[in-house]
Amino acid sequence: MSLLHVQNLSHSFDYPLFEDVSFDLAEQKSIAVVGVSGSGKSTLLHICATLLKPQSGDVKLLGKNLYSLSDNEILKIRREDIGIVFQSHYLFKGFNTFENIELATLLNDTRMDSTLLKKFGIETLLDKKIGELSGGQQQRVSIARVLSKKPKILFADEPTGNLDSKTANEVMDVLFEYIENNNAALLLVTHDLKLAQRCNAIIEFKAKKEL
Numbered sequence: 391m392s393l394l395h396v397q398n399l400s401h402s403f404d405y406p407l408f409e410d411v412s413f414d415l416a417e418q419k420s421i422a423v424v425g426v427s428g429s430g431k432s433t434l435l436h437i438c439a440t441l442l443k444p445q446s447g448d449v450k451l452l453g454k455n456l457y458s459l460s461d462n463e464i465l466k467i468r469r470e471d472i473g474i475v476f477q478s479h480y481l482f483k484g485f486n487t488f489e490n491i492e493l494a495t496l497l498n499d500t501r502m503d504s505t506l507l508k509k510f511g512i513e514t515l516l517d518k519k520i521g522e523l524s525g526g527q528q529q530r531v532s533i534a535r536v537l538s539k540k541p542k543i544l545f546a547d548e549p550t551g552n553l554d555s556k557t558a559n560e561v562m563d564v565l566f567e568y569i570e571n572n573n574a575a576l577l578l579v580t581h582d583l584k585l586a587q588r589c590n591a592i593i594e595f596k597a598k599k600e601l
């Protein structure tokens with residue numbers, strides 16, 4: 391089943407950013423978006439993840455056309471079906487690891503997944519405040535938080551940008567395993583060609599603007 395279908399998507403700010411982007415993301419599949427800074431990778435991800443409205447072309451998320459969804463329907467999809475991982479983690483600094491993950495599970499009526507915590511090596515960090523964790527640990531907590539709500543589609547914008555390559559690979563292992571075991575899909579923005587090559591397809595964005 392197609393989880394994300396993008397057809398002839400174009401986007402401009404004060405100049406054309408990208409034109410006629412088309413792809414299809416099916417269950418258990420991953421697509422990497424690569425390209426130089428400023429080529430529109432994050433913009434594409436934001437549109438597909440409902441954070442930015444499409445201007446022209448079609449985006450079908452879980453079989454539903456983005457243009458035809460009400461704001462409430464979009465909120466519901468965002469809360470229940472979509473997981474977004476950013477390079478900076480947006481964890482609640484004053485709370486500990488357990489509380490940060492618990493919050494996501496409460497919002498979605500799911501349970502904290504202890505296998506997931508073990509896989510990420512964060513099961514011993516549950517009572518630690520976010521500020522006490524290293525950058526790599528913080529990112530692992532933030533990804534565990536996103537996966538706890540069992541999203542159908544994962545959007546990840548340079549999720550391993552702040553991690554060393556060993557940790558980055560471990561984090562990606564968990565993401566790939568997650569989409570396989572949960573019939574989910576991954577749209578990954580990355581600078582790392584090696585990581586991109588682990589995906590089923592690569593979309594390359596070219597710079598459109600003279601810098």
Ligand SMILES: Nc1ncnc2c1ncn2[C@@H]1O[C@H](COP(=O)(O)OP(=O)(O)O)[C@@H](O)[C@H]1O
Pocket residue numbers: 403404407425426427428429430431432433434
């Ligand atoms: N809301 C916005 N308004 C105007 N320009 C924007 C906006 N968001 C992004 N841009 C511009 O669009 C270009 C592409 O941005 P982005 O999608 O973040 O690229 P990438 O993720 O590939 O680095 C950048 O030049 C950026 O300044």
Ligand SMILES: [Mg+2]
Pocket residue numbers: 431432433547
């Ligand atoms: Mg970006």
